[in-house]
Amino acid sequence: MTESQGKEIVEADAALGGEQIGQRTGMFGSNGSGDTSGYGGLVAPKVFPGAATRPYGGWFDTVADALGDLVERVVIHRGEVTFHVPRGSLYAAMEKLRNDPALRFEFSAGVSGVHYPDDAGRELHAVYSLLSMSYNRRIRVETTCPDGDPHLPSTVALYPTHDWHEREAWDFFGLIFDGHPALARIQMPDDWPGHPQRKDYPLGGIPVEYKGGTVPPPDQRRSYN
Structure with a gap:
């Protein structure tokens, strides 16, 4: 979704009494760890229905x-x-x-x-x-x-x-x-620190070993931004 398309959605929802509370970038809207989904260019408004x-x-x-x-x-x-x-x-x-x-x-x-x-x-x-x-x-x-x-x-x-x-x-x-x-x-x-499904929670993790191979935590993988 481009920025202009997002603006059109916001204007349409506003006409129906919707409320925009922000803007999401990337696939999941996470911050601080790089986007590893390949969708870092997505921009979408956060709009509540009216x-x-x-x-x-x-x-x-x-x-x-x-x-x-x-x-x-x-x-x-x-x-x-x-x-x-x-x-x-x-x-x-x-x-x-x-x-x-x-x-x-x-x-x-x-x-x-x-x-x-x-x-x-x-x-x-x-x-x-x-x-x-x-x-x-x-x-x-x-x-x-x-x-x-x-x-x-x-x-x-x-x-x-x-x-x-x-x-x-x-x-x-x-x-x-x-x-x-x-x-x-x-x-x-x-003893886990924080609450991991909050949007402000860092997108980190622990290494995962599978059949002799190791998958690093998300914050250590390649960023596509």
């Missing part, structure tokens, strides 16, 4: 009405709905979604961490994918917190499988889930 306006359509309005003031904004993108809630309202919103007889989002597919270094004041996002098996409906719930205060309420009491999902989000992104029964690393060693 908020939807009522009526949202069908059962989307039913869920929005039930959540009421717990929701900051509703985003509908590519036929999928995301309810953005402030972190202070996260637990109440998730409890409502699970327990309300008209909603019954009984199943959570997990907690996904996302890091947007350019999204000032809300650099860390947590995304919850919920399914109502009773009504065959799928939604996302998204909340944010700043790098300097990465605390969110734990929802393990509502969805017990979040015990593992919150530990993984802490391990890879540094999100701290207050009230978690045993927040600890789940993939990386206990």
